[in-house]
Amino acid sequence: MKITRKNDLSLRLLEIFEALMRCQTTVGAAEDLGISQPAVSNGISALEKQLGFSLFERTGRKLQPTEDARLFLAEVEPLFSILRNIETEARELRAAKSGRLRLSTTPPLGHGALPSILSAFLEDRPNATVRYSVRRLDTVLQNVKMGIVDMGFVLGLKTHLDLDVIELAQQNMVCVLPIGHPLESKAVVSPQDLAGNRLIGLESHIGTTIRHAFEETGAPFDAKVEARYCHTACILAAQGIGAAVVDPYSALFASNLNIVTRPFVPETKIVASVAVRRGANMPRIAIDFIEQVKRELARKDPSGLV
Structure with a gap:
């Protein structure tokens, strides 16, 4: 169903009115909006015609706002505040600074x-x-x-x-050890090094990757303790429970714990x-x-x- 509306207010005419009230002269408003001075005057005349009342009293070459204009401005100003916020948001979205x-x-x-x-x-x-x-x-x-x-x-x-x-x-997987662990002195840690030491395993796809690394070197994978998450394994290692092979991001998170980190070889990518x-x-x-x-x-x- 089409609704016919008459005398809809033009946003452009409202913009001209707001600029004229702010700049106080048609010249200033024209410069502010980037249009000609006659365009400002014509816009105000068109708006007055739509509104049905005068916005300015013309005394010589000057325009004096009427009391109606001041009251009308109070109604219009919130609209332009919203529009300025929208423009700012649009600029920030274009620059990926907002959202x-x-x-x-x-x-x-x-x-x-x-x-x-x-x-x-x-x-x-x-x-x-x-x-x-x-x-x-x-x-x-x-x-x-x-x-x-x-x-x-x-x-x-x-x-x-x-x-x-x-x-x-x-990135390469790493080995985390409790401080004071026998393997702490080693520059790198291998599956063969971990054989015979208490090992913390992982119940995840990362754990599967670690098991494959042990299998490829022929070293037994005998985890006495298992955890689901790598950062949990780091916490257990910090308590002296054993050594663990984990991803380097979890080792970074646990770096303030009572552990040392060593490269794990052979290189095992994650x-x-x-x-x-x-x-x-x-x-x-x-x-x-x-x-x-x-x-x-x-x-x-x-x-x-x-």
């Missing part, structure tokens, strides 16, 4: 590398808002698939049936990646954040060993 980041991440990245990267990213984005959740791998991927978040940062994932997976960096919905049109701020994460993760070994 909302919605991300989910597994603990190694969520507790290790991402917080410092996010802190630096937000320094010149005071109007950005963030939804940040740390979850299990399957929950992270499900959240991305359902559109609850725009991106999911994970370890050990290279492909996915329903999502696009973008590789960010590859890939950090971000999963996004296939074909999704992501916000510019999300794209820029992914690029910053990629730059920072590839900059150096997060464990600080190289």
Whole structure:
């Protein structure tokens, strides 16, 4: 159903009126708006015709606002305040300085590398808002698939049936040891070195990667303790329970604990990646954040060993 409306107020005419009230002369208003002086005068005449009352009294070459004009300005000013806010928001969105980041991440990245990267990213984005959740791998991927978040940062994932997976960096696994452990004096730690020492294993796909490294060298993998998360293994190691092979991001998070970190050989790579919905049109701020994460993760070994 089409509704016919008469005498709709033109936003452009309101803009001319606001500029004239602010600048107090047609010349000033014309310069402010980038239009001609006659265009200002014609615009005011058109607005007065639409409103049905006079806005200015013409005394010689001067325009004096009427009391109605002052009352009308009080009604118009909130509109222009809103428009200025919209213009500012649009500029910030174009520059990826505003918007909302919605991300989910597994603990190694969520507790290790991402917080410092996010802190630096937000320094010149005071109007950005963030939804940040740390979850299990399957929950992270499900959240991305359902559109609850725009991106999911994970370890050990290279492909996915329903999502696009973008590789960010590859780093080597490390060995964490309690301070005073017999292997602390070694420059690097191998599966053969760990044989005969109490070992903390992992109940995850990262744990599977570690077991393969042991199998390739012929060393037995005999974990006396098992944990689901790498940072949990670091906490157990700090209590003297045993040694653990973990990702370097978890080792970074646990660096203030009672542990030492050594390179693990043979080199065992773990890939950090971000999963996004296939074909999704992501916000510019999300794209820029992914690029910053990629730059920072590839900059150096997060464990600080190289």
